[in-house]
Structure formats: structure tokens, C-alpha cells
Amino acid sequence: MVTIKDISERCGVSRATVSKALNGHTDIGAETIAQIRRVAKEMGYLPNATARTLKLGRSHNIGVLFVDKTGSGLKHEYFSSILDSLKVEAERRGYDITFISKDIGEFSMDYYEHTKYRNCDGVVIASVDFSDPAVIRLIASEIPTVTLDFVYDNRTSVLSDNIGGPSALVHYVYEMGHRRIAFIHGEDTSVTQKRLISFHKTCASLGIRVPEGYVRPAIYHDPKSSGIATRELLALPDRPTCILYPDDFSFIGGMNELERHGISIPNDMSVAGYDGILLSQVLRPRLTTYRQDAEAMGREAAARLVEAIEQPKTCLPQQIMISGQLLKGDTVKDIND
Amino acid sequence: MVTIKDISERCGVSRATVSKALNGHTDIGAETIAQIRRVAKEMGYLPNATARTLKLGRSHNIGVLFVDKTGSGLKHEYFSSILDSLKVEAERRGYDITFISKDIGEFSMDYYEHTKYRNCDGVVIASVDFSDPAVIRLIASEIPTVTLDFVYDNRTSVLSDNIGGPSALVHYVYEMGHRRIAFIHGEDTSVTQKRLISFHKTCASLGIRVPEGYVRPAIYHDPKSSGIATRELLALPDRPTCILYPDDFSFIGGMNELERHGISIPNDMSVAGYDGILLSQVLRPRLTTYRQDAEAMGREAAARLVEAIEQPKTCLPQQIMISGQLLKGDTVKDIND
DNA sequence: TCAGGTAACGAAATCGTTTAAGCCCGTTTG
DNA sequence: CAAACGGGCTTAAACGATTTCGTTACCTGA
Numbered sequence: 001m002v003t004i005k006d007i008s009e010r011c012g013v014s015r016a017t018v019s020k021a022l023n024g025h026t027d028i029g030a031e032t033i034a035q036i037r038r039v040a041k042e043m044g045y046l047p048n049a050t051a052r053t054l055k056l057g058r059s060h061n062i063g064v065l066f067v068d069k070t071g072s073g074l075k076h077e078y079f080s081s082i083l084d085s086l087k088v089e090a091e092r093r094g095y096d097i098t099f100i101s102k103d104i105g106e107f108s109m110d111y112y113e114h115t116k117y118r119n120c121d122g123v124v125i126a127s128v129d130f131s132d133p134a135v136i137r138l139i140a141s142e143i144p145t146v147t148l149d150f151v152y153d154n155r156t157s158v159l160s161d162n163i164g165g166p167s168a169l170v171h172y173v174y175e176m177g178h179r180r181i182a183f184i185h186g187e188d189t190s191v192t193q194k195r196l197i198s199f200h201k202t203c204a205s206l207g208i209r210v211p212e213g214y215v216r217p218a219i220y221h222d223p224k225s226s227g228i229a230t231r232e233l234l235a236l237p238d239r240p241t242c243i244l245y246p247d248d249f250s251f252i253g254g255m256n257e258l259e260r261h262g263i264s265i266p267n268d269m270s271v272a273g274y275d276g277i278l279l280s281q282v283l284r285p286r287l288t289t290y291r292q293d294a295e296a297m298g299r300e301a302a303a304r305l306v307e308a309i310e311q312p313k314t315c316l317p318q319q320i321m322i323s324g325q326l327l328k329g330d331t332v333k334d335i336n337d
Numbered sequence: 338m339v340t341i342k343d344i345s346e347r348c349g350v351s352r353a354t355v356s357k358a359l360n361g362h363t364d365i366g367a368e369t370i371a372q373i374r375r376v377a378k379e380m381g382y383l384p385n386a387t388a389r390t391l392k393l394g395r396s397h398n399i400g401v402l403f404v405d406k407t408g409s410g411l412k413h414e415y416f417s418s419i420l421d422s423l424k425v426e427a428e429r430r431g432y433d434i435t436f437i438s439k440d441i442g443e444f445s446m447d448y449y450e451h452t453k454y455r456n457c458d459g460v461v462i463a464s465v466d467f468s469d470p471a472v473i474r475l476i477a478s479e480i481p482t483v484t485l486d487f488v489y490d491n492r493t494s495v496l497s498d499n500i501g502g503p504s505a506l507v508h509y510v511y512e513m514g515h516r517r518i519a520f521i522h523g524e525d526t527s528v529t530q531k532r533l534i535s536f537h538k539t540c541a542s543l544g545i546r547v548p549e550g551y552v553r554p555a556i557y558h559d560p561k562s563s564g565i566a567t568r569e570l571l572a573l574p575d576r577p578t579c580i581l582y583p584d585d586f587s588f589i590g591g592m593n594e595l596e597r598h599g600i601s602i603p604n605d606m607s608v609a610g611y612d613g614i615l616l617s618q619v620l621r622p623r624l625t626t627y628r629q630d631a632e633a634m635g636r637e638a639a640a641r642l643v644e645a646i647e648q649p650k651t652c653l654p655q656q657i658m659i660s661g662q663l664l665k666g667d668t669v670k671d672i673n674d
Numbered sequence: 675t676c677a678g679g680t681a682a683c684g685a686a687a688t689c690g691t692t693t694a695a696g697c698c699c700g701t702t703t704g
Numbered sequence: 705c706a707a708a709c710g711g712g713c714t715t716a717a718a719c720g721a722t723t724t725c726g727t728t729a730c731c732t733g734a
Contacts, residue, residue, distance in 0.1 A: 001453075003690055014714050019692055029712055046446070050396065050456050051690035053387045054719045060442075061435070074417040075615070084411050087436055094442025096455060098398070098435045099424055105397075105431025109383075116338075118433060119387050223619040249616075256621040278412070279586075279616065282560040284593040340720055351684045356722055366682055388720035391689045679732075702709075
């Protein structure tokens with residue numbers, strides 16, 4: 001491994017001079033700089049991030065916390081998209097990405113300790129159980145954090161528009177003539193609560209009555225539970241004309257159930273999903289859904305975190321709302337007389 | 338930040354003693370150890386991975402290279418599953434995971450340089466363009482690497498059974514009476530080549546003739562291209578009775594195309610996918626497919642890499658084959674008279 | 675009683691890099 | 705002409721941890 005020391009010996013200058021030359025300090029002669037840079041390239045010198053981190057207290061490494069109950073949240077395209085754009089933006093700004101976990105090896109640590117242990121400059125937190133005290137400890141710590149779809153006190157967060165999404169969907173199906181709209185929602189989280197409230201509020205504002213039994217629980221990303229909810233909806237005396245699913249993938253369960261009953265989409269039943277993942281756009285009929293801009297969320301999270309790291313003084317915590325987009329597919333029938 | 342020095346002062350011993358006590362050396366008195374450990378806990382001491390890495394030359398951090406042309410390979414469930422289990426196993430063995438990229442910040446490096454820069458102890462390489470010289474440079478370097486679904490010289494690799502998969506599928510549909518079997522394959526990679534050869538070889542061994550035009554190219558994970566290939570197959574004078582798709586997700590494109598032609602699965606056409614992702618198991622009819630054991634692949638990759646890192650002397654490079662499993666769904670009809 | 679053994683701990687170097695402070699010397703300025 | 709200045713470098717300490725040798729002090733056996 002070629003180090004600054006090797007270069008300094010080769011060039012007949014001190015290590016300090018080499019360091020400064022390589023880092024663009026102005027108190028080194030132009031030709032000395034040129035020579036040092038040339039020799040460095042010749043010898044194949046690479047800076048050592050570890051030594052730098054130790055000395056400077058900055059690692060240029062950010063941690064990500066992406067764990068849900070079912071292992072990592074990575075299997076959900078929404079989260080893997082976020083991670084992807086987060087990674088791209090972070091790298092563009094000179095930061096690497098490391099996963100943060102509990103219990104590394106036989107050493108048991110919590111998230112906060114792990115982050116300190118690895119000297120991460122900051123952390124992005126998504127897809128976790130925000131009721132976990134270990135998560136809260138990290139968010140509430142002195143370490144810069146950005147949370148996704150969760151607001152904690154006065155910390156920076158990036159939020160999908162969980163109010164606008166359901167609202168847009170309800171407004172759209174309303175325009176298409178639907179008045180009997182059912183809503184299948186995911187597990188009880190703050191995201192779900194927001195969507196649920198938005199659904200009810202929008203319905204109320206449009207003068208739509210939501211009958212008992214039209215709002216049913218299921219589990220995100222679980223077609224089976226959405227299938228069951230669908231079956232229950234179909235058994236109601238006054239069937240809905242439109243069903244909103246908790247997410248695109250869960251819709252598959254509903255799709256199967258409807259097919260089993262010989263109910264055609266959208267002729268006999270209108271449906272819409274949520275997320276706008278790739279799948280929703282390749283299904284036929286194309287699924288009407290609300291696309292969350294995962295790419296923007298990841299990018300924004302990285303950008304805000306790096307900002308918080310690099311300008312701790314001037315950087316105010318903020319909640320950033322990333323709006324999504326209604327994708328009008330072919331699964332909502334226009335039933336206006 | 339509380340360091341070993343702080344503890345040493347508090348306990349009235351030297352830093353060396355603290356370090357040894359914390360690391361379980363035997364040349365420290367039992368009660369001294371007890372006291373040091375107690376004080377360390379009291380003061381909230383955390384080891385500093387950076388300092389340790391610098392001193393020991395071992396980071397307990399492994400890099401992952403998961404990039405395909407379309408951004409990261411993360412959007413494909415096969416790869417995100419691998420990454421997930423890789424992460425779990427690595428963490429269990431005391432290693433963290435960092436993404437390796439080109440061009441970190443304005444500093445441009447290749448993969449090898451990035452790995453050295455971050456002092457990663459080893460790298461897992463998957464889902465990349467193996468014809469990229471930068472990838473080859475990394476694989477061929479002195480850094481321990483494990484490649485997935487790619488064999489390079491005498492390096493360790495973990496391989497999905499790309500011979501057994503197509504073979505199992507062909508045998509199965511053969512048993513179900515099919516003799517006119519079409520095969521849509523992905524882009525030209527070593528994986529594709531193996532599957533293609535396996536398809537042809539298995540057909541030959543079963544005495545199945547593969548007519549001109551029954552083998553068609555498409556793109557992995559791209560329903561559109563598989564849809565086109567499907568349309569072409571349907572236009573043939575002697576239509577196949579069964580179509581094998583490059584992967585489960587691509588099958589969606591075929592499904593749409595078949596539906597458009599009013600062709601019912603499996604009554605009018607039998608189909609099978611590849612991968613065994615979640616989607617394939619929630620579709621109705623359930624997709625017949627060959628499940629790649631992504632979980633085992635990630636786990637094995639981590640295990641082998643850590644072994645190579647920790648026992649460089651006794652650890653031989655090896656190719657590990659992870660076999661998958663035929664999932665008999667409901668999309669292949671038994672057409673035996 | 676004394677050589678030799680051992681248990682318990684410390685001094686100091688080291689990993690690769692950065693940086694505050696200082697030094698030397700030629701040039702400018704009052 | 706002396707003092708002040710500044711460009712260009714160097715010295716040395718520091719970041720936090722580990723480890724190789726010592727160095728004690730105490731014990732044991734002959």
C-alpha cells in the first residue's frame with residue numbers, strides 16, 4: 001500500500017507538504033504541487049479513508065436503517081427504489097452507504113451505538129418500527145438523521161404525500177361517478193392513519209357516505225389479506241362499486257378474488273392501488289394507482305442529510321413533502337350515467 | 338466521546354491494560370478486568386471501529402457491488418433477496434456492509450480503488466456487467482471476492498443452478514405431455530447461455546425437436562419484450578403448446594398478450610416462469626416456475642467470503658452450486674391423451 | 675538465601691493522515 | 705538599514721486503538 005510517507009520520501013519533502021499538495025492548500029509552491037501529484041499518480045497512491053476519518057472525525061459515510069419486521073424492507077419495491085436513489089445521490093455528494101443493524105457479531109449494540117462505532121456522519125431511517133425505543137434513541141441523538149414517512153419532534157423528515165394520495169384517488173373515482181367506495185388499509189402505522197383520515201375527510205367533503213364495513217384492515221404487501229378483505233366486501237348487501245387497495249402488490253389478492261367471483265375489472269368492479277410500482281404499469285388492464293415518487297424521496301433524503309452534516313449551523317430541520325402523481329390506468333370505469 | 342484513555346485515567350491503569358482487559362487477554366488480573374469492564378460500561382464506552390481498522394488493517398466491513406445497467410439491481414426481487422440474506426449472515430459474523438461504486442464525490446475511482454479506499458476486507462459481486470474491465474480488475478485483485486452467478490478463473494463463486502433449472506422445467510412439461518416447447522431467453526450473458534444450452538440439451542435428450550423460431554430473445558425483467566416474443570410465437574404456423582419465460586416478472590407481458598388473443602392459461606397455452614419470486618406465488622393461476630434459492634445464495638456468499646477473509650491460508654477457492662426447486666403451479670396443463 | 679519463574683501491568687511505537695505553529699530566507703517598507 | 709512581511713516548507717502532535725517488549729514484585733523450590 002502506497003502512503004503519503006512513500007510519496008514524501010520519493011519527492012524529498014515532508015509528509016505535511018504532500019498532504020497539503022494533495023488537498024489543494026495554497027501554501028505550497030506550484031511546481032512542488034505538480035511534482036507531488038505526478039508522483040502520487042505514478043505510484044498509484046490512494047487516500048486512506050480510515051486514517052482520514054480517525055483524524056478528522058468525519059467518515060463521509062452515512063448509515064441506513066431499513067428494517068421491517070419481515071426482515072429487511074428491501075423486498076418492497078418502494079423501499080428498494082428509495083434506497084437506490086438515496087445511494088446515487090449520496091455517492092454523487094461523496095458519501096458511501098453502510099447498513100446499520102443491531103448486534104454486529106457477538107457484540108450486541110443498538111442502532112445508536114452501531115452508528116457511533118462506525119463513525120457514520122449521519123443516518124437515514126426508513127421502513128422501521130418507529131415504536132422501537134432503539135430507533136427513537138437514534139433519532140433523538142446528536143447524530144444527524146433524516147426519517148422517511150415519520151416525523152419526530154423537530155428532526156428533518158421526508159414525507160410522501162399520504163394526505164394528497166388518497167384524496168386524489170377518491171376525487172378521481174368520484175369524478176368517474178363512483179359513490180360507493182371501499183377502502184382497504186394496511187397495518188396501523190402513522191402512514192396508514194394519515195391515509196385513512198384523508199380518505200374519510202375527502203369522502204365527507206364530497207358528501208359521500210362511507211357505510212359500515214366499507215373500510216377494512218389488511219396487511220401491506222400481502223395479497224392474501226387483501227383477498228380476504230375483498231371477499232368480505234363482496235359479501236356486503238350493498239357492494240361497493242370501487243375498491244381502493246393498500247398497495248399495488250396487495251391488489252393482486254383482490255384481483256384473484258374478483259376473478260374467482262367472475263367479476264370483471266373494471267366492468268363489474270373498479271379498483272385502484274397505491275405506490276405505482278413497476279408491476280402496476282405492466283398489468284392489463286393497467287392499474288389506476290397513486291405513484292409515490294420514491295426516487296425523489298431517496299434523493300431528497302440524501303441531499304438533506306448531507307446538508308445537515310456539512311452545514312450544521314445554517315441548516316434548519318424541516319419536513320419535506322414529496323408529492324406523488326395519480327396514474328390513471330384502466331381499472332376505474334366511468335359510470336356517470 | 339469516551340475513549341480507552343478516559344477509562345485508563347479513571348481506573349488508574351495504562352491504556353494498554355484497558356485494551357487488553359476489554360479484549361479478553363489473559364495477562365490481566367481478574368479483578369482489574371472486572372473493574373475496567375464495569376467502568377467502561379458506566380462511562381458508556383464504545384470501541385472505535387475506525388481506529389481499530391487503522392491499527393489492525395482489518396475493517397470488518399465487506400463491500401457489495403450490485404449494479405446493473407438499469408441503475409442498481411435492487412429492483413429485482415431476486416437480487417434484493419440475495420442482498421438481504423447476505424446482510425443478515427454477514428452481520429451475524431460481525432461484518433457490516435457497504436456499497437461499492439465508481440466515482441465517489443468528485444474523486445473518480447474504479448471499484449478496486451474504492452474498495453481499498455474504504456479498507457473493505459472483501460467484496461461480494463453480483464448483478465453487474467462482468468465484461469466491465471473495472472469489475473474484472475477487482476475480481477482479479479488480491480482482495481478476497483465472491484462472485485455470484487459468474488466464474489472467474491480460480492476465484493470463489495456462488496452459482497444458481499442454471500443447468501438444473503431449465504432442465505427441471507423441460508422435464509416437467511415433457512411429463513405433462515408437451516412436445517412443442519418454446520423458450521424465451523434474456524440478454525446474452527453467461528447465465529443466459531447456460532440456461533439456453535441446458536434447454537437445448539434437455540430437449541435433445543428427450544428427443545424433442547426444437548423448431549426454428551421457438552427460441553426467442555427478450556430482456557430480463559421486461560414484460561414488454563417478452564410480450565413481443567409471445568406475439569411472435571403465436572404467429573408461428575405451428576404454435577408451441579408451452580412457453581417458458583425468462584423470469585416470472587417478464588411473464589406478465591406474456592400473460593397480457595395471451596389474454597389479448599383470448600388464449601386461456603393453461604387450457605389453451607401452458608406457461609412457466611423462472612425465479613420463484615413472491616409475485617409468481619400470488620398470481621392465479623399460480624405460476625409454474627423454478628425457484629432460485631436467493632436466500633441461500635446470499636447466505637453462502639457471505640459465509641464463504643468471511644471464511645476467505647479470516648482463514649486465507651486454509652480456505653480454498655471453490656464454486657458453490659445452490660440448487661433451486663421446481664414449483665409446480667397451475668399454469669402447465671397435462672395434455673397426455 | 676538466591677536463582678528462576680510467573681502473574682500483572684506499563685512504555686512506547688505504530689497504523690496513515692491532518693494541521694497548528696514555527697522556521698528560513700528573500701523582499702518590501704518606513 | 706533595520707524591521708516587517710510573506711511564501712514555502714518542516715516539525716511534531718494528534719486522532720483511538722493494539723501490541724511487542726519490558727519491568728516490576730512476588731512466589732517457589734533447592
